[in-house]
Amino acid sequence: MVGVSKFKKYSWLVLCLFVALTVFLGYEVSKVRFDYDFEKFFPNNDEETDFFLNYRTEFSSDNDFLLISIEANEGVFNKSFLREVDVFTKSIEKTPNVQFVTSITNQEEQFIFAGGFTDSKPYINFEDFNAERDSARIYKNEELINTVVAKNGKSICLFVRHEDYISKKKSDALLVHLNCLIERHSFDNVRVAGRVIGQKYYIDKMTFEMALFVGLSAFLIIIFLFIAFKSIWGVLIPQVVILSSVIWVVGGMGIFNQPITIILSILPSIMFVVSTSDVIHLVSRYLDALRTEEHVFKAIKIAVKEVGMATFLTSLTTSIGFFSLYFVNVELIRTFGVIMGFGVLIAFALTFLTLPILFYLFPGPRYVREEKKDHFWKKYLERSFLVVVRRRKLVFITTGIVILLSIVGLARIEANNFLMDDLKEGEPLKLDFNFFDTHYGGIRPFELAVTVKDSLGSVWDKDVLQKIDTLEEYLASSYGVEIKSSLVTALKVVNRSAHVGNKTFYRLPSSSRKINGYRRAIRLASKGTFVKTIVDSTEKTTRITGVIPDLGNQIISTKNTDLTQFIARNNLDDFLVFKLTGTAHLIDKNLKYLSVSLIKGLGISILIVALIIGLIYRSGSILVISIITNLIPLVFIGGVMGFLGIELKTSTSIIFTIAFGIAVDDTIHFLGKFKYELGKSKSKMYALKRSYLTTGKAMILTTLLLCSGFVLLILSSFLGTFYMGLLLCVTLFVALIADLTILPVMLLIFFKPTKARGKR
Numbered sequence: 001m002v003g004v005s006k007f008k009k010y011s012w013l014v015l016c017l018f019v020a021l022t023v024f025l026g027y028e029v030s031k032v033r034f035d036y037d038f039e040k041f042f043p044n045n046d047e048e049t050d051f052f053l054n055y056r057t058e059f060s061s062d063n064d065f066l067l068i069s070i071e072a073n074e075g076v077f078n079k080s081f082l083r084e085v086d087v088f089t090k091s092i093e094k095t096p097n098v099q100f101v102t103s104i105t106n107q108e109e110q111f112i113f114a115g116g117f118t119d120s121k122p123y124i125n126f127e128d129f130n131a132e133r134d135s136a137r138i139y140k141n142e143e144l145i146n147t148v149v150a151k152n153g154k155s156i157c158l159f160v161r162h163e164d165y166i167s168k169k170k171s172d173a174l175l176v177h178l179n180c181l182i183e184r185h186s187f188d189n190v191r192v193a194g195r196v197i198g199q200k201y202y203i204d205k206m207t208f209e210m211a212l213f214v215g216l217s218a219f220l221i222i223i224f225l226f227i228a229f230k231s232i233w234g235v236l237i238p239q240v241v242i243l244s245s246v247i248w249v250v251g252g253m254g255i256f257n258q259p260i261t262i263i264l265s266i267l268p269s270i271m272f273v274v275s276t277s278d279v280i281h282l283v284s285r286y287l288d289a290l291r292t293e294e295h296v297f298k299a300i301k302i303a304v305k306e307v308g309m310a311t312f313l314t315s316l317t318t319s320i321g322f323f324s325l326y327f328v329n330v331e332l333i334r335t336f337g338v339i340m341g342f343g344v345l346i347a348f349a350l351t352f353l354t355l356p357i358l359f360y361l362f363p364g365p366r367y368v369r370e371e372k373k374d375h376f377w378k379k380y381l382e383r384s385f386l387v388v389v390r391r392r393k394l395v396f397i398t399t400g401i402v403i404l405l406s407i408v409g410l411a412r413i414e415a416n417n418f419l420m421d422d423l424k425e426g427e428p429l430k431l432d433f434n435f436f437d438t439h440y441g442g443i444r445p446f447e448l449a450v451t452v453k454d455s456l457g458s459v460w461d462k463d464v465l466q467k468i469d470t471l472e473e474y475l476a477s478s479y480g481v482e483i484k485s486s487l488v489t490a491l492k493v494v495n496r497s498a499h500v501g502n503k504t505f506y507r508l509p510s511s512s513r514k515i516n517g518y519r520r521a522i523r524l525a526s527k528g529t530f531v532k533t534i535v536d537s538t539e540k541t542t543r544i545t546g547v548i549p550d551l552g553n554q555i556i557s558t559k560n561t562d563l564t565q566f567i568a569r570n571n572l573d574d575f576l577v578f579k580l581t582g583t584a585h586l587i588d589k590n591l592k593y594l595s596v597s598l599i600k601g602l603g604i605s606i607l608i609v610a611l612i613i614g615l616i617y618r619s620g621s622i623l624v625i626s627i628i629t630n631l632i633p634l635v636f637i638g639g640v641m642g643f644l645g646i647e648l649k650t651s652t653s654i655i656f657t658i659a660f661g662i663a664v665d666d667t668i669h670f671l672g673k674f675k676y677e678l679g680k681s682k683s684k685m686y687a688l689k690r691s692y693l694t695t696g697k698a699m700i701l702t703t704l705l706l707c708s709g710f711v712l713l714i715l716s717s718f719l720g721t722f723y724m725g726l727l728l729c730v731t732l733f734v735a736l737i738a739d740l741t742i743l744p745v746m747l748l749i750f751f752k753p754t755k756a757r758g759k760r
Helices: 004-029 047-058 079-093 131-139 168-183 195-229 233-255 264-292 296-327 331-361 377-390 392-410 428-439 462-479 487-497 512-528 553-569 583-617 620-644 655-678 684-715 719-740 742-750
Strands: 065-071 098-102 108-112 118-122 155-162 189-194 444-452 482-485 541-548 576-581
Touching: 004 233, 004 331, 047 576, 047 583, 065 079, 065 195, 065 428, 079 098, 079 155, 079 168, 108 487, 108 512, 168 195, 189 195, 189 428, 195 233, 195 264, 195 428, 195 684, 233 264, 233 331, 264 296, 264 331, 264 655, 264 684, 264 719, 296 331, 296 583, 296 655, 377 392, 377 684, 377 742, 392 620, 392 742, 444 462, 444 583, 462 482, 462 487, 462 512, 462 541, 462 553, 462 576, 482 487, 487 512, 553 576, 553 583, 576 583, 583 620, 583 655, 620 655, 620 719, 620 742, 655 684, 655 719, 655 742, 684 719, 684 742, 719 742
Parallel strands: none
Antiparallel strands: 065 155, 065 189, 098 155, 108 118, 444 541, 444 576, 482 541
């Protein structure tokens, strides 16, 4: 047969090259590391991001610390308990990479006397301990409450400042040492929160879940392939391509030193199911051809010819869906989109380079080659096709009702974001963070930069400080900020110290002379390091740091609007510039970009896919029909999110573009077969029926497989992953129904072939 000799000649060369590259990339997989970095959620190329990075360099990081809550069920003002806390505190201070530890057992109340003489007195003096007296003395100093001691007196909190931007290796060592220290003591309960604990927790979870999902996906695909193709051949041959596709993509990440992030942790699972889609279409068509053709090479040519272009288009449109995520202004999502986009194209290339060779070397199951049995799907698909074409009106009415209800739900979608909302309720890390949120004023950092305008004085000027004091009173009373550090707070503490700890003097000094006098004391505090944390080197900018409960982006945005109005109403911005900043603020800002980014990326994806379909099929009606068919599942999933109260956030926003890129695949396969049959001079009805019966089987198989693969993601501890799995399953299932109902009906009614076709 013409072409067989040339095919045989190059098959072994291609196969050997494929095996060599797969082995090499398999080795590169071992180099891939895990990474959890909140800062990758910051907006890219953004003015506020640049401001914060420079601001943090001037002051210090707002996220490099640990909070350790130690609970005492009978109350913390117990001498033996506090002695144990003191021993624990001193042990942590000696831990490598720890800069200092703030604890009630190592803090002292400062006093300033006439003539500049200073003295101090420990809050906890073990030589003269009196629970009632010492607790009363502590609780009169409001800056200590919900900072080192909980208001209910049932726990104390240690603030552990560690090395800035600490590496993963050092942070793991720090946590191991900390856990060893905790085990040496018999505290009622100890909770730890902070970036390094979150980093370890997330990375451990990502590692476990990725291994779990890869294992389950592989097992599921084996079972599914065996059910679909009823042979060992139907399992082993497709698995060669499916597994190698995953190895090539993850190995490529190893070559380019790209770590696996919280979003990329689901990449292997998605690659498993997406690559299987191409394989099933080619294998399914090959087996169908093998039932009618005597020669294997002829069956291979028919399969490649009939599904090759359609599969290329589906891979292209799926990759476009992923590539469109590049328009989301978040590094993690951009990276995910680019890697997955190339991954889909790699899977396509491997499918059509290696499977035809494997088909030739291993021709196929005996029951197909010898018995020529037809697939059992045929009779069910025939019945379904007859129902659809005979009840066209019902199909249109049902589709219209679904769209209207979905639009109602879509209008109810809300955008919101919580720091810990990616974790399910009941996760230990979330429970610990919720504890700090409740008992220590919140876990969400609040950061406000206050800058004196160029033509005026410094932050030490009395008028400036009075305006900042007015703002801080509003922040504490109306905004809900638990202020932890600020220049005004420091001056209030020093003023109280100058009046022998009298609580009534915990206020801003009334004269510039006193402020200048206290200025020296603040500059000398902690050997000159403390002032650098609240005032910059030019003395034009000061910072207000604190915490608030994790109330969600919606409430925080309202509070920020009220804050801006308060500043304007009280003329605080006459000679001061106030700028909200910090890690939490920048992560929130992503949500403001999401709607625009989502619409932009999805719009470009739809436009490109429409152009591709229009150019390939050269029909405006097919273009419109295909786009309408694939917008239905997107509107539907938006309606589901609205009715179920699933909020739009970083993790859920990307579902729309991914879903469109994958859902359009079945439509293209259907249209590809439809065009092929029309090209053989068949009638429109006959072409529709043949497309329905042959492509319909592969569409159902791939959708079931994709849904089965994505549904595994609901086992994840991360809500973003959970919702992605759930919503993608729903979207793909609805897309399949649309392709098997409204698509053939619209083609039957609205599509007019450009030239007369012969009859069946």
